Amino acid sequence: MPQLQTKYFGTMAYDEESAFDFPSGLPGFKQEKAFVFIETPEYAPLVFLQSLSQPALCFLALPVLSVNPDYRLAVSAEDRASLGLDPERDPEPGDGILALALVSLHANLPPTANLMAPIVVSVRQRRALQAIRVDRVYSHQYPVSTPQQCEGVC
C-alpha cells in the first residue's frame, strides 16, 4: 500500500482508490487534482482534505450541515454535469453526495467556514469540485464557533 506524507497525521498508508479526483483543482490551487479525506474519531466531524502532491497542504473542512443544519446546496448545471449528477435538480447532502465547507482561521475572531463555495463530492464517482454559488445566500466567512449536531449523513 502506498505511503502518504500528511500535514497532521505523519505518514499514513492509503489506498489509491480512496483518493478523490478534483479534475479542475481548486480556485487558487489549480494543480491540486487529488486529495485524500482523513476522518478521525478524535476530531469528528472535521474532515481533513490532504493533498496527495503537497504534504504541507491540508484543508480543514466541516460537513455543511454541521455548520448550518438548514443548508441547501445550489450547484450550477455545469458543475452538476462535471460530477455526473442529476441535471434537473440540486443535489442534497447524503445519498452519495458529500458537501464540505473549508474552514479558515482568523486572528481574533472565531473560525469561519466557506458556505459560499462548498466542496461537493460525488462519492460514487470519487470526483469532487468546489461549487461556487452566485446567489449570495450564504457567507464565504460563516462563523463556526459551535457546529450543530448533525443527524445521519452530512
Added chain:
Amino acid sequence: MLVLRRRAGESILIGDDIEIEFLELTPQGAKIGITAPRQTIVLRKELKITEEQNARAARGPAGQDLPQVFQQLSNNKLKFPPSPR
C-alpha cells in the same frame, strides 16, 4: 457607484480600451461581452473571493495547534459521530 441603465445591444466604455456590451438581458441574468486588452484580468467576483478564501484556508493551524483549534470549533461542548459514507 455610477449607476447606468442599458438595453440589450448597448455598450459602455471604461477608459480607452475596455468595452462591455450587454448582449442579452433575461430574468435569469445578463449575458455580456467584454473587450479588453489581453493583460487585463477579467474575473467573476465570486471566483476571486473563493481564491482568496482558499488561500486563507490553506494556511490552517500548525500541527501542534490543531487540538486548540478543534476545541474552538466545537466549543468543547458537543461530540459528533463521524459522518457515515
